[in-house]
Amino acid sequence: MSLGLTRAQWLAVLAVLVALALLPLGLKRFGIYMLSLWCVFVVAGHGLNLTMGYAGQISLGHAAFFGIGAYASALLVQAGWSFWLALPAAGAICVAAGLVVGFPALRVQHHYLAFATLGFNVLAWLFFRNEEWLTGGNFGVRNITRPALFGRSLDGDLAFFYACLALMAAASYATAWLLATPWGRAFAALRDNPIRAESLGIDIRAYTLAAFALGALYAGVAGAFFAPLVGYIDPSPFHLTHSLAFMMAIIVGGAGRFFGPFLGIAVLILLPEWLRGISGGALTRIAQEWYLVGFGVLVMAMVVWCPGGLLGLAGRLRRRA
Amino acid sequence: MRTRAYAASLVLALAAAPAAAQQTVKLFSIVELSGPGTTAGTNFKNGVELAVKEVNAAGGILGRRIATETYDTQTNPQTAKALAQKAVDSEAFAVMGPVFSGSIMVSMAETRRAGVPNFTGGEAAGITLQGNPYVFRTSFSQATGMPKLANYLASGLKVKSVAIVWVNNDFGKGGRDQMTKELAARNIKVAADVSTDQGQVDFAAAVLRAKQANADALFVYLNEDESARILRELRKQGYDRPIVGETTIMGQKVIDLAGEAANGVRGHVGLTIDAPNPAIRAFGAKFEKEYNYKSDHNGIKGYFAVFALKAATEKAGKLDRKAVAQALKNACYKTAEHPGLLMDVCFDDKGDIDRESFLVEVKGGKQVVVETLPPLSKR
Amino acid sequence: MADLVQLLVSGCATGAVYALAAMGFVLLWQTSGTINFAQGEFVMLPAFAMLAGLALGLPLPLAFLASLVVAALVLGAAFKRVVVDPLVRAGVLPLVVATLGLSLAAKHAVRVGFSAEAQPFPQIFPEGVWNVLGVRVSAADVGTLLVAGALLAALHLFITRTLFGRSMQACAQNPDAARVLGIDVAGMILATFVINALLAACAALLVTPVWFARFDMGEAIGLKAFFAAIIGGFNQMRGALLGGILLGVLENLAAAYLSAQYKDGVALALFVLVILFRPEGLLGRAEERKV
Numbered sequence: 005m006s007l008g009l010t011r012a013q014w015l016a017v018l019a020v021l022v023a024l025a026l027l028p029l030g031l032k033r034f035g036i037y038m039l040s041l042w043c044v045f046v047v048a049g050h051g052l053n054l055t056m057g058y059a060g061q062i063s064l065g066h067a068a069f070f071g072i073g074a075y076a077s078a079l080l081v082q083a084g085w086s087f088w089l090a091l092p093a094a095g096a097i098c099v100a101a102g103l104v105v106g107f108p109a110l111r112v113q114h115h116y117l118a119f120a121t122l123g124f125n126v127l128a129w130l131f132f133r134n135e136e137w138l139t140g141g142n143f144g145v146r147n148i149t150r151p152a153l154f155g156r157s158l159d160g161d162l163a164f165f166y167a168c169l170a171l172m173a174a175a176s177y178a179t180a181w182l183l184a185t186p187w188g189r190a191f192a193a194l195r196d197n198p199i200r201a202e203s204l205g206i207d208i209r210a211y212t213l214a215a216f217a218l219g220a221l222y223a224g225v226a227g228a229f230f231a232p233l234v235g236y237i238d239p240s241p242f243h244l245t246h247s248l249a250f251m252m253a254i255i256v257g258g259a260g261r262f263f264g265p266f267l268g269i270a271v272l273i274l275l276p277e278w279l280r281g282i283s284g285g286a287l288t289r290i291a292q293e294w295y296l297v298g299f300g301v302l303v304m305a306m307v308v309w310c311p312g313g314l315l316g317l318a319g320r321l322r323r324r325a
Numbered sequence: 326m327r328t329r330a331y332a333a334s335l336v337l338a339l340a341a342a343p344a345a346a347q348q349t350v351k352l353f354s355i356v357e358l359s360g361p362g363t364t365a366g367t368n369f370k371n372g373v374e375l376a377v378k379e380v381n382a383a384g385g386i387l388g389r390r391i392a393t394e395t396y397d398t399q400t401n402p403q404t405a406k407a408l409a410q411k412a413v414d415s416e417a418f419a420v421m422g423p424v425f426s427g428s429i430m431v432s433m434a435e436t437r438r439a440g441v442p443n444f445t446g447g448e449a450a451g452i453t454l455q456g457n458p459y460v461f462r463t464s465f466s467q468a469t470g471m472p473k474l475a476n477y478l479a480s481g482l483k484v485k486s487v488a489i490v491w492v493n494n495d496f497g498k499g500g501r502d503q504m505t506k507e508l509a510a511r512n513i514k515v516a517a518d519v520s521t522d523q524g525q526v527d528f529a530a531a532v533l534r535a536k537q538a539n540a541d542a543l544f545v546y547l548n549e550d551e552s553a554r555i556l557r558e559l560r561k562q563g564y565d566r567p568i569v570g571e572t573t574i575m576g577q578k579v580i581d582l583a584g585e586a587a588n589g590v591r592g593h594v595g596l597t598i599d600a601p602n603p604a605i606r607a608f609g610a611k612f613e614k615e616y617n618y619k620s621d622h623n624g625i626k627g628y629f630a631v632f633a634l635k636a637a638t639e640k641a642g643k644l645d646r647k648a649v650a651q652a653l654k655n656a657c658y659k660t661a662e663h664p665g666l667l668m669d670v671c672f673d674d675k676g677d678i679d680r681e682s683f684l685v686e687v688k689g690g691k692q693v694v695v696e697t698l699p700p701l702s703k704r
Numbered sequence: 705m706a707d708l709v710q711l712l713v714s715g716c717a718t719g720a721v722y723a724l725a726a727m728g729f730v731l732l733w734q735t736s737g738t739i740n741f742a743q744g745e746f747v748m749l750p751a752f753a754m755l756a757g758l759a760l761g762l763p764l765p766l767a768f769l770a771s772l773v774v775a776a777l778v779l780g781a782a783f784k785r786v787v788v789d790p791l792v793r794a795g796v797l798p799l800v801v802a803t804l805g806l807s808l809a810a811k812h813a814v815r816v817g818f819s820a821e822a823q824p825f826p827q828i829f830p831e832g833v834w835n836v837l838g839v840r841v842s843a844a845d846v847g848t849l850l851v852a853g854a855l856l857a858a859l860h861l862f863i864t865r866t867l868f869g870r871s872m873q874a875c876a877q878n879p880d881a882a883r884v885l886g887i888d889v890a891g892m893i894l895a896t897f898v899i900n901a902l903l904a905a906c907a908a909l910l911v912t913p914v915w916f917a918r919f920d921m922g923e924a925i926g927l928k929a930f931f932a933a934i935i936g937g938f939n940q941m942r943g944a945l946l947g948g949i950l951l952g953v954l955e956n957l958a959a960a961y962l963s964a965q966y967k968d969g970v971a972l973a974l975f976v977l978v979i980l981f982r983p984e985g986l987l988g989r990a991e992e993r994k995v
Contacts, residue, residue, distance in 0.1 A: 520965045521959075522968065529714030550822045557914070582824050
């Protein structure tokens with residue numbers, strides 16, 4: 005499958021992958037951890053980008069799907085399942101949840117749908133916190149073990165990073181493939197003009213549901229990796245505020261652009277750490293303190309002046325030059 | 326191209342950072358500077374910084390200056406864990422914090438793995454029950470504090486039933502579970518068991534349920550802001566039974582926020598700047614001069630942590646993390662030799678501490694110590 | 705019975721504040737199709753503006769007036785100019801995202817400037833508490849209800865009885881027809897933004913003594929006001945009032961009689977049900993689908 009890439013472009017992709025694989029060799033545990041986190045979040049970001057960037061359905065509940073995936077895999081593994089069975093199970097549970105959340109699409113339109121997902125996120129969070137018998141409540145799930153693959157333990161930081169990197173590569177490939185199919189094009193038609201799409205014979209409702217289910221699947225799989233990566237989960241990373249952060253990261257990177265999540269998630273989680281690492285000067289401290297302010301302003305600026313996100317901005321600058 | 330340039334700069338930045346000089350003792354404060362733990366984390370951090378300033382002015386630890394770095398966990402355990410890794414990567418000599426139990430429970434696995442002494446302000450009983458040789462408390466665990474409060478309820482106030490209002494997070498739930506156990510052991514009935522939310526504003530329902538329970542006393546276990554709000558609501562609804570708490574609700578921040586409604590609250594406090602103890606009073610004055618507000622118990626914890634580290638390092642005689650951790654096991658330190666500790670203190674083999682504590686009451690907008698309780702070992 | 709009334713009174717006082725903020729949602733939605741996810745920060749910022757005024761030595765009334773002016777200029781006019789105007793043609797969702805960005809920036813700017821700790825705020829009502837047939841009512845409850853009620857009533861009269869208000873309504877219902885009638889549509893829209901900012905500043909004055917000034921105080925109030933507006937009806941002022949009060953009361957009743965742990969879930973369930981089965985809100989009119 006060429007996915008419309010030339011040979012040179014494939015080589016470039018390969019080179020980037022190799023570079024990413026070599027990157028952690030110069031890093032200590034924290035650096036490797038952050039890169040692993042980036043991989044996992046990019047996978048979730050692909051999902052949101054599909055739902056929001058390509059199919060045009062705003063989901064304000066992405067962190068809840070991420071959480072459902074994380075809890076499902078952690079709890080199933082603790083119940084004695086193999087991680088490699090828990091992973092598809094977590095994905096399946098999230099697809100089901102995505103279908104349920106997308107269900108209002110059969111009744112209501114557009115922004116009301118977005119608000120329903122917001123309500124879903126808050127309810128899911130309450131469930132995570134209150135149902136201590138299942139989720140451990142406030143105390144969370146501790147000592148989540150990392151899996152083994154083909155008899156090799158992935159417990160080491162580097163080994164698990166490669167697992168996360170492989171996941172990211174696979175998810176990215178799947179996304180690219182999906183977008184090249186007629187389904188992918190139908191998503192875009194749905195986003196650009198739903199009424200016209202309908203007149204072209206696209207079943208809007210089915211595709212809206214599919215967009216939610218797919219987004220949830222990505223989030224769930226990412227969540228399933230998040231749990232063993234961190235080794236501990238409690239309700240806090242699955243709060244509504246993190247759904248909003250996810251969404252803003254996608255916007256900043258460039259919604260509806262394949263590389264948007266890579267960049268957006270990097271700006272969200274890697275850039276502040278990188279700033280911290282530069283040196284301890286007063287300027288750095290100010291940059292750290294004001295980081296989230298800058299991020300918020302960036303989000304606003306992107307929406308107002310540059311709907312294509314940073315990637316769109318880069319493209320625009322290149323055309324002008 | 327862009328990606329690769331970015332990646333290269335990332336490598337440089339992350340790899341270059343820890344190569345700094347070995348001449349200093351590196352201390353990392355990993356504390357709650359935003360999120361629900363803000364008040365606790367900020368106080369703890371300020372206490373640490375005040376102590377570091379004093380230690381450095383007096384020649385440092387074994388002749389080495391202390392260099393501190395502070396990271397914000399956002400009151401999020403996952404972030405705390407990542408930051409602990411970062412501290413370890415940067416060759417921390419010791420880690421101070423986090424203060425919230427949920428965070429230290431997760432982050433201490435990292436300091437343990439690397440063998441870095443880790444002082445915490447967390448009070449959950451579980452922290453020291455994991456056999457971690459590198460974690461040390463700066464205050465009582467809930468397993469020490471709650472029995473003292475339960476004793477006071479049973480023999481001091483002689484109550485037969487108690488209503489509990491707690492905040493539904495790991496701190497509140499942990500304290501509530503512990504207290505429920507202690508009350509049962511003393512044949513005190515829990516007449517109402519009311520959960521509230523972090524950030525909750527309207528406490529009418531919670532107070533009403535406490536009133537309806539008609540218990541002999543009310544035990545309130547909430548974070549600072551919420552403590553202040555419920556005190557106002559209790560005052561409004563005319564709650565007339567004793568209101569007791571463990572440490573937080575008698576804190577200075579709560580008194581500032583609740584105003585007059587805080588008067589009459591009483592309970593057990595492990596640390597308070599109003600203790601009848603000149604060293605603690607002097608600390609309180611220095612802290613207020615430095616930061617323009619009154620320290621709560623978490624400020625004392627941070628201050629104490631630095632001096633405990635100093636005392637143990639001097640006892641070990643070398644800047645060796647393992648030896649320092651050893652020096653804190655089953656050891657007592659006296660203020661006569663280490664005035665910065667503020668009170669004589671003993672660490673046991675698990676990292677729990679034992680020292681004097683106080684029964685206090687809020688009167689006229691101030692914490693007043695009613696009774697000083699001896700260390701458990703002196704009984 | 706007295707207990708129930710106790711909960712109702714308290715819930716109404718809390719709900720009245722939700723209603724004030726929710727009213728802003730409705731106003732902006734009606735006239736410009738704006739959903740402002742920074743509404744909570746529009747309450748938080750005037751609170752800190754007042755604190756800054758107090759720190760400069762102004763008495764509270766003057767600090768409040770100053771915050772009204774600042775709110776009208778910054779949260780009203782400038783907000784419309786810089787954020788809303790460029791986006792208003794792009795539809796609802798870009799504005800939602802932009803205001804989320806604004807909310808994040810505003811919160812953290814205040815955090816850097818004022819620290820993340822809660823700041824005490826002077827009481828605006830006297831401390832008195834009355835016992836009315838076993839129900840304990842504080843001056844703050846009564847004052848909050850009265851002030852919020854008076855504000856909403858005045859707003860209602862202003863919009864339904866004055867020429868200016870009617871022009872505003874005309875713009876909301878049919879901007880093109882309004883333009884034909886010679887109404888300054890842009891000016892009217894600007895007026896609603898200013899009114900929204902003023903309402904938010906009033907809400908700040910009412911809630912901050914109880915909620916305390918904290919950089920993230922807007923999160924809860926913004927979300928609750930949003931729920932209230934949806935539940936009541938996004939295109940009805942009465943709807944916002946009903947939604948706010950309903951939310952405040954439901955939270956208390958749920959905490960007292962159902963489950964304290966799920967007290968937020970009750971209002972939320974109502975919110976989701978309304979979206980599913982009556983998206984125009986309990987009191988709202990159905991909107992035609994715009995193409």
